[in-house]
Every structure is written in structure tokens, then in C-alpha cells.
Amino acid sequence: MSLIRINSGDPLPALCPAPGVGVTILIHGYRYDPADPENDPHREILSLIPVDRPRIPSWPRKLGFGQPQPHGGSRLCIAFGWPARGSLWQAYAAAGRAGADLARMITHLRAAGAGEVSVLAHSLGARVALCALPDLMAGDVRRMVLLTGAEFTPAAQRALQSPAGRLLEVLNITSRENDLFDLMFEMTLSPLGRRGRALGTGFDAAQVLTVQIDCPAHRAALHRLGHRIAPPSARICHWSAYLRPGLFPLYRRFLHRPETLPFAALRTNLPRNQAPRWSRLVSPHGAGFGQSTPA
DSSP states (O other), X not given: OEEEEEETTSOOOOOOOOTTOEEEEEEOOTTOOTTOGGGOGGGTTTSSSOTTOTXXXXXXXXXXXXXXXXXXXXXEEEEEEOOOOSOHHHHHHHHHHHHHHXXXXXXXXXXXXXXXXXXXXXXXXXXXXXXXXXXXXXTSOOEEEEESXXXXXXXHHHHHTSHHHHTOEEEEEEOGXXXXXXXXXXXXXXXXXXXXXXXXXXXXXXXXXXXXTTOHHHHHHHHHTTOOOOOOOOSSOSSHHHHSTTHHHHHHHHHHOXXXXXXXXXXXXXXXOOXXXXXXXXXXXXXXXXXXXXX
């Protein structure tokens, strides 16, 4: 299982995956920049071995790259870097430009014979992933996992109305732990609320399922599907969607073995309602919409 580093704005390398080989693309969020050695995502979360940060999880390794695959087959992993520093306004604009570069890369991969493409993205990386969709063809991306995405729901809905978006299957991972960050995002980029709410409030679409990982009912549903997710340990956290024990096996199965976790089965089992914003701050058990104890 190979790992390749590609950054937004760089010339595309001569990628020639074996015909039909699947591709997983990993996209970091705010405050990372491959051009800044102190904040290079390829040294941290997008590395197989994070440098000098032993408690930072390696996304590729957590998804099975750099080690034998127990279920056979092979995939190509692309760590996609982009300049996400500066003000939130600057990073938000840069994410749109990076989305166009991502679309060109995916188009290049598909023309070279790559199989199904999946994406895992955190925070503003979700905007990068969604901004790529209007420039892609139907079927170019099969599944996405968006981790506490920093994008506005109306913008996401427009992206999902594109030919590529209409055939996509998306897990929108949310948590009331992220409420403060969602509010800061909204107030900074849309102080009058004209752009709508952030993805963290959840949204409903035919090709989107919102999973609230701090909700006991959601975790119980995932447990029935074979995934035991640890309960929350903090009231405020922007990184729980990739730090919480038990989540990466779910992401890996959803992205790499979709036949074992059909979208329809997820929709049938997962609750559709979301706990209200700030429920984690006012209740010791947080976002359970009625449950008294964590699952």
C-alpha cells in the first residue's frame, strides 16, 4: 500500500497506478502548510511516522497503509497538502483554489486508469474536497468522510448537486465538542449568517449521513454494525474526529470495503436527529438528545 505526497500548486507527477487500483486521498485542515517545516502535514498527521510528535496519529497508518492488508488487494494513498495558514479568510480562499487543484489531480488519476477514489478530510480540508466536485465527472469520487468540516451547509449542498456530487456517498462526522469552533468559523466568515450554518450542525441529503460521534444513540448504532467508538472525554475539542479511539476502523471500512458497509444499512441504523448546539456544555453527558448515560 503506497503513500505519495502531492501538494496543491505542484506539477502533477507521472502517476500511473495499475488499472483499477483504488485511491485514498487524505486532506488536512487549518494551520498546516507543506511549505512551512514547523507546520508541515507531511511530517505529522499525513506521515506514516509523525516526526517528533509521537501522540499525533498517522492517518495513513491508521487506515492500513504502510502495513499488510488483511483483506487482500492494494490501494494508493495520496497525502494532499495545501497552504492552510494565515487568517481564516485567507485559508478559506486558499481551500477553494486547492479544490480546483485536487480536481485536476483526480481527473489525471482517473485518466491514468485509477479505480474508485475515496477522500478523508478534516476541518477546512472538507471545503477543499467539496470544492473539487463541480470540476469532476460523475463517478470520479465514490465516498468521502468529512471530519468536523469547516464549510457552510449551502455551499456543500451546491457541490453535491454537481454530477460528481450526486453519485457520492458521504459521512459527515460531527460532535458537539466542535460547537465553539463551528461558531467561530461562522462568525468570522459570515457574521450576519448569510452563508448559513457550518457542516457541524448536520445536514440531510440523499447522499449524506451525519454521524454525531459524541451522541450515545449514534455510538450504539455503530456498535451494532461492529464499531465500538469511545465516549467523549472533553467538552471542547476540534480534533476528536480523528483522535477518538475506534473511529479509524470505521473510516477504513467505509472507504476501502464499501461492500461490507452499504450506505443503505448505515442510513437504516443511524439516528437522523442531532443534539442541539451547546448541549455538550450544559450537560455532563453532552449530546445525547435524551439519553442519561453514554453508550
